[in-house]
Structures are given as structure tokens and as C-alpha cells.
Amino acid sequence: MNKAILLKEWIKIRIILLVALVASFSATIYALLKINRVVSFKGGFHLWEIILTRDVVFIEVLKYIPLLLGVMFAVAQFVPEMTQKRLKLTLHLPYPHTQMIAMMLLSGISMLILIDLANVALMYVYLNSVLPVELLHRVLITSMPWYMGGIAAYAVVAWICLEPTRGRKVSALFVGLGVVYLFFASDYPQAYDNILGILLLVIVALFFFAQLSVARFKAGCQD
Amino acid sequence: MENIIECKNLTHYYGKRLIYKDLSFNVPKGRILGLLGKNGTGKTTTINILSGFLKPREGNCYIFGEDIQTMQPALRQNIGLLIEGHVQYTFMNIEEIERYYAAFYPNWNRTAYYELMAKLKIAPKQKISRMSCGQRSQVALGLILAQNPELLVLDDFSLGLDPGYRRLFIEYLYDFAKSEGKTIFLTSHIIQDMERLVDDCIIMDYGKILTQQPVTDLMNNFKRYTLSSDHAEAFKAMLEGNQLIYNPATRRDQLEFYSFADQREIGEILAPMQLPTQQLACETMNLEDIFIGLTGKY
Numbered sequence: 378m379n380k381a382i383l384l385k386e387w388i389k390i391r392i393i394l395l396v397a398l399v400a401s402f403s404a405t406i407y408a409l410l411k412i413n414r415v416v417s418f419k420g421g422f423h424l425w426e427i428i429l430t431r432d433v434v435f436i437e438v439l440k441y442i443p444l445l446l447g448v449m450f451a452v453a454q455f456v457p458e459m460t461q462k463r464l465k466l467t468l469h470l471p472y473p474h475t476q477m478i479a480m481m482l483l484s485g486i487s488m489l490i491l492i493d494l495a496n497v498a499l500m501y502v503y504l505n506s507v508l509p510v511e512l513l514h515r516v517l518i519t520s521m522p523w524y525m526g527g528i529a530a531y532a533v534v535a536w537i538c539l540e541p542t543r544g545r546k547v548s549a550l551f552v553g554l555g556v557v558y559l560f561f562a563s564d565y566p567q568a569y570d571n572i573l574g575i576l577l578l579v580i581v582a583l584f585f586f587a588q589l590s591v592a593r594f595k596a597g598c599q600d
Numbered sequence: 601m602e603n604i605i606e607c608k609n610l611t612h613y614y615g616k617r618l619i620y621k622d623l624s625f626n627v628p629k630g631r632i633l634g635l636l637g638k639n640g641t642g643k644t645t646t647i648n649i650l651s652g653f654l655k656p657r658e659g660n661c662y663i664f665g666e667d668i669q670t671m672q673p674a675l676r677q678n679i680g681l682l683i684e685g686h687v688q689y690t691f692m693n694i695e696e697i698e699r700y701y702a703a704f705y706p707n708w709n710r711t712a713y714y715e716l717m718a719k720l721k722i723a724p725k726q727k728i729s730r731m732s733c734g735q736r737s738q739v740a741l742g743l744i745l746a747q748n749p750e751l752l753v754l755d756d757f758s759l760g761l762d763p764g765y766r767r768l769f770i771e772y773l774y775d776f777a778k779s780e781g782k783t784i785f786l787t788s789h790i791i792q793d794m795e796r797l798v799d800d801c802i803i804m805d806y807g808k809i810l811t812q813q814p815v816t817d818l819m820n821n822f823k824r825y826t827l828s829s830d831h832a833e834a835f836k837a838m839l840e841g842n843q844l845i846y847n848p849a850t851r852r853d854q855l856e857f858y859s860f861a862d863q864r865e866i867g868e869i870l871a872p873m874q875l876p877t878q879q880l881a882c883e884t885m886n887l888e889d890i891f892i893g894l895t896g897k898y
Contacts (some may be wrong), residue, residue, distance in 0.1 A: 381703030388692055462688045465653055470704050471676040597654030 378472055384455060386484040393453040397446045397492055405496045408436045409503045416507050425512055434516045434566050436500065438529060443527025444557070450485045451534030459538050462595060478591050480582055482535060489531055499545045502549040515566055525576050526560030532583035533557060540590040541598050542559060551588070556583065602629045604751050604783040605650065610659035620807050621647050623659070625801075632777055632784040634794040634815075636891055637804035639825065641774055643787040644684060647755040650785065651681050663751065677705055677738045680749035687739040690729035694739060697728065698746070702838060705747050713746035734765035741769055746774055752777070754786035758793050760790045766790065772795050795887040804895050811895050821889050825866055827855045838873050845869070847896040858893030 412435045415424050427433060458464045458481075461581030467481075468474050496518060504513050538545045555578060563569065569576065605627035605736055612619045619642040627633045637643050648654035649661055652668045661668045666675055676863035689697055694717050700707040720735050737757070744752060758766050774797055775786050778810075791839055794801065795815065802812040811818065829835060833853040839848040839857055844865070859866060863882045870877050885893065 378703050381700050383699050385689065385698070388696060449646070457689070457691055461685060462683070463689065464681055465651070465681070465689055466687065466689065467652060468653070469679075469681045470674060472704060473672045473673050595653060597648060 380478045381482050382472075382477065386481055389445050389457060390450060390453045390485065390488060394450050394492075397449060397488075398436045398452050398495070401442050401446060401492055401496050402499065404439055404442050405436075405499050408438050409500065411435065411438070412504070412507065417448045421507050424445050424507065425509070428508075428515065428566075429441050432566055436516060436520060439496075439520065440523050440561065443489075443524045444493060444498075444530045444561070445459050445527075447489060447527035447529070447531035448534050449490055451538065454481065455535050455538035464591070468591075468595060473581055474591065474595065475588055478539075478588055479584075482489070482532070482587065485531060485535070486528060489528055490546070493527065497524075518570065519568075520558045521564045521573060522576060525573070525580060526557055529560055529576075529583055531578050532580060532587060536583060536587040536590055539594065541594040545590070545593075549590075553583075604629050604664060605626065605785060606662040606665075607646075608660050608662075610646075610649060610656045610661065611647070612642070612654070612656045615663055618807055620627060620804070623809060624693075625802055625809065625812055627680070627783060629653050629783055631783045632774075632786070632797055632842050633797045634798035634801045635754055635785070635804065636785045636791060636801055637787075637896055638795060641804045644755055647684075647753060647785075650753055651679075651824065671741060677707075677747075678750040680744035680747050680752040682740055682744060682754040682757055682883070684739040685759055686733070686757075688728055688736060688743070691727065692735075693725050693727050694722065695724055697743065701743055701747065707748045709746045709748050713742040715836050716742035717745065718743065719768075733760040734762060737761055737765055737769060741772060745772065745863055748780075750782060750787070752782060752784045755786065756787050756789060758788045758790045766793055773797065784828075791888040791891050792886070801887070802805070803891060805895055818889065818890055819884060820860065821859075822893060823862075823882050824856065824858050824889065824893060825863075826883075826884055827875065827879055829855060829879075830874060835873065835875055838861075839869075858890075 384590045412424065415427075415435070424435070458467060467477060470477065483589075494515070500517065501513070504516060508516065530553075531558065533549070537546050537553065540549050545589070559579070560576060603626040605625075605628070608624050610623040611621045622640075623646075632758055635643050635646060636777070645654065650663070650668065652671060655669060663671065663679065664675060666761060674760055676833055678700070687881070689700070692700065698710060698762065702710060719863055720731075720738055722731060722735060730737055737760075742752075757769060757773075761769065770793055772785070786798070800814050801818065803810045827835070831888075832850040832853050835855050836848045836850050836857075839845045843857050844861045846858040846898050848855065850856070863880070866880065866882075867877050873884070
């Protein structure tokens with residue numbers, strides 16, 4: 378049954394997955410080419426100096442890409458479920474509801490994380506050749522909240538989609554905007570180092586809200 | 601006879617609007633029961649309660665003896681659900697959707713599904729979203745037949761179907777139910793379809809059940825009476841409020857009303873009113889006319 382659930386989610390998001398891969402790789406390669414240009418013209422030491430003295434990480438162009446991917450994945454997965462109240466079909470299956478929604482969310486997050494990891498790996502391979510390990514970590518850790526923000530955006534959009542009433546959808550939108558903003562509020566490198574654990578808990582809480590909305594759907598809440 | 605569905609004292613409101621109060625009915629095993637009612641009388645509400653997607657304000661519904669609000673997921677293997685408009689996963693094709701559902705049902709009968717699909721002129725990889733409404737209805741039906749459930753709950757199965765697809769749907773459903781002793785609870789706007797298909801019917805009006813009985817009994821017992829008179833309007837006014845008379849109406853100089861009472865009983869009701877009962881005509885009706893007779897045209 379788990380395999381069947383994953384198959385259904387795969388059918389919904391396979392095209393988006395391809396678009397997401399191409400878009401995110403293009404952006405990452407663009408950011409790395411920019412770094413490569415600095416290294417080619419001014420040398421590696423100049424790059425290190427800028428990273429250390431000007432509080433930049435050279436990959437700021439990637440900041441909102443995970444956010445965009447999170448929104449795309451959630452829309453691709455959950456809008457078809459709520460059109461014509463199709464979620465009834467899913468919830469009618471002989472499978473525990475909470476587990477069903479958790480599986481659907483998990484499949485989306487897994488795809489997102491895979492894409493994020495592929496991009497981080499691409500950056501790691503190149504940056505490892507031009508930056509010392511301390512600066513490499515600085516760049517990658519600075520990007521961590523952005524990737525986490527992408528997952529938070531995914532959870533928020535899933536919550537909005539699964540919520541059966543318009544009023545609460547609007548509330549979820551405002552709460553979601555506020556929460557997602559947290560992940561992108563500071564441009565300062567490694568500004569989030571001490572609160573990454575808290576941000577992780579925030580993401581878990583957002584997934585809990587999506588489950589609550591499904592429970593409301595099942596109880597017949599509607600406009 | 602064992603009841604597959606038992607609904608007791610269901611009461612539901614949307615906001616402050618009462619849909620119905622103290623609605624109770626049973627569906628015995630092996631019977632096909634049709635729920636008939638005008639728009640807004642609570643047919644889909646009842647289906648939603650039965651399928652566990654709506655918690656009634658009061659009352660309980662039991663399927664296979666289990667309260668649907670706390671039903672174990674495994675029990676849903678035995679309940680086939682058709683959502684109004686033959687809603688299915690339109691982003692899948694007929695092979696993908698068959699593979700998907702098969703994983704959830706141990707008694708899955710893929711032959712039944714593909715036999716029905718073979719009748720449709722569609723490509724194996726054609727997405728359901730690119731099919732006609734009729735073709736989609738057959739996919740939904742094929743999936744329910746393959747699931748092979750003991751109980752089928754069908755919400756407005758004839759919605760959007762042309763006469764050919766409607767007939768095909770009814771024939772398959774009827775054969776399936778009768779050959780394997782399945783129980784069906786359904787609604788439809790097209791009452792001629794119900795006449796061909798259902799054993800028993802419940803006719804609902806706003807807030808209540810008007811009647812629940814076997815269709816053959818209903819067709820034998822509920823009659824239309826007509827009478828020509830220059831004073832049709834006055835007679836109509838006299839009949840209004842009589843508990844045995846349904847929806848008295850006039851057309852030009854003709855009085856028309858409906859009743860479960862036989863001609864002798866009607867004669868006794870009319871005699872004190874000095875109606876010319878010798879002209880009273882009595883006729884049986886098809887199910888659609890019975891529905892109109894019970895619920896009125898408006």
C-alpha cells in the first residue's frame with residue numbers, strides 16, 4: 378500500500394520534479410559560474426577576503442529557489458486532491474488517514490530534500506576546490522535556512538490546500554507567510570546558526586496543522 | 601433480515617438551516633435502496649454521513665454494525681464509494697489507476713475492471729482527464745466492481761451521463777448486485793433510472809422522510825385521482841390539509857390529487873364534501889409521477 382501511495386504522488390509530481398531539477402541546477406550553476414569568474418579574474422584569495430570582510434557568500438541568488446520549489450511541489454500534490462473534493466477518495470481507502478497524509482507529505486519532502494541535496498552536493502564539489510573548509514562550511518551553513526524555508530513553504534501550502542474552509546485558508550496563509558518569513562529574514566552569513574533546531578521544530582508543527590485540516594475535512598467542515 | 605446500514609435519529613444543520621431531524625432508516629442485506637428527494641433535501645448530506653465525511657449533529661450511523669465515525673480502516677475494504685460526478689484521479693490513466701487501487705483491496709478483481717474498459721474506445725495510456733464524462737463514469741464503475749465490496753454507496757450516479765451510458769451503468773450495476781447479493785445505497789436525479797434499478801426507495805422532503813417502502817408496493821398503492829368539475833378550485837381548497845391527500849392541484853376545470861388510500865376510502869373522504877365522486881378517475885403511476893405526487897412540483 379505504501380508503494381501505491383508513493384506511486385500516486387510520483388505521478389502527480391514527476392513533471393514538476395523535472396522542472397525543479399532543471400531550474401535549481403541552472404540557478405546553482407549560474408551562482409558557481411559567478412564565483413568562478415571572480416576566481417579567474419582576481420584569484421582565490423580575493424574571493425576568501427570578500428567572503429570574510431563583506432559578509433557575503435556569493436550564492437545569494439539561490440536564496441528563494443528552495444521556497445519556489447516547496448510551493449511548486451505542494452501545489453502539484455495537493456491542489457489535485459482538493460479539486461472536486463477528491464481527498465474523499467483518498468480518505469475512503471482502507472488505510473489509516475493520518476498515516477496516509479503523512480505518507481503523502483513525506484513523499485513530497487523527500488523529493489524536495491533530494492533536489493536540495495543534489496544542489497548542495499554540486500556546490501560542495503566546486504567550492505571545495507576554491508575555498509578552505511571553514512569558508513566552505515560558512516557558505517553552505519548560510520544556505521541551510523533557505524532550504525529549510527523551502528520545506529516550511531511546502532508545509533504551509535499543503536496546509537492551505539488541505540484546509541476545507543476559506544476563512545481558515547486565509548488565516549493559514551497569513552500565519553504561513555509570517556512563519557516562512559522567519560527563514561529568510563536575515564541576510565547575514567550564519568545568522569541562524571543557533572536557532573536551526575528551533576526552525577526544525579517550527580517545520581514539524583506546520584505538518585501537524587496540515588493533519589488538523591484533514592481532520593476538519595473529514596468532520597465535514599465547509600463554507 | 602440483516603441490516604447492512606442502520607441510521608438512527610440523524611439530525612443535521614448547515615449553520616442554522618435544518619437539513620433533517622430524527623431521520624432513521626435501515627438498508628437490509630442484498631437490497632438496492634434509492635434515496636430520492638428534490639435538490640437541497642439532504643441526499644448528498646446523507647451520503648457524506650454514510651461515507652464518514654460528515655459528522656451529524658445528532659444520531660448515529662452503523663455500517664456492518666460498526667459506527668462509521670469510529671470505523672476501522674480495514675472495514676472500508678467492503679464499502680465501494682462513488683462520489684457525485686464520478687470523481688476519480690484524473691491525472692492517472694486507466695492502467696495506473698487500476699494498479700493504484702489494487703494495492704488496497706485483497707479481493708481485487710482486475711478482470712472485471714478490464715472487461716468494462718475494453719468496451720470503451722480509449723487508448724491504454726489515455727489520461728482520465730481527457731475522457732468524456734461517460735467514459736469516466738465507466739472507469740469509476742469498473743474500479744468499484746473490481747473492488748468487489750459488499751456495500752456500494754453511489755451519489756448521483758447518473759449525473760452528466762447520456763442515455764446510453766446511463767443504461768450501461770445500470771445494467772452492469774444491477775447484474776453485479778443481483779448475481780452476488782450486494783447491497784446498494786444510491787441517489788440519482790433521474791428517477792426513471794431508479795425505477796429500473798432499485799428494490800426499495802426512500803422519498804425525502806425538506807427535513808423528513810415522506811415514505812420508505814419497496815418500489816413495487818409504492819407503485820401499486822400510491823395513486824393519482826382526477827375529477828372534472830366547474831368548482832375544482834373550491835374542492836381543492838377543501839382537500840388541502842387532509843392527511844391522506846397529497847398535493848391537490850387544479851388544471852383548468854380538473855382537480856388532481858394523490859393518495860395511498862384506495863378508491864373506496866377516497867370516496868368516503870369526498871362524500872361529505874358533496875364532490876361528484878362518480879366522475880372520479882384513479883390511476884397508478886410510474887416512479888417519477890409518484891415522486892412528483894408525493895413531493896409536489898415546487
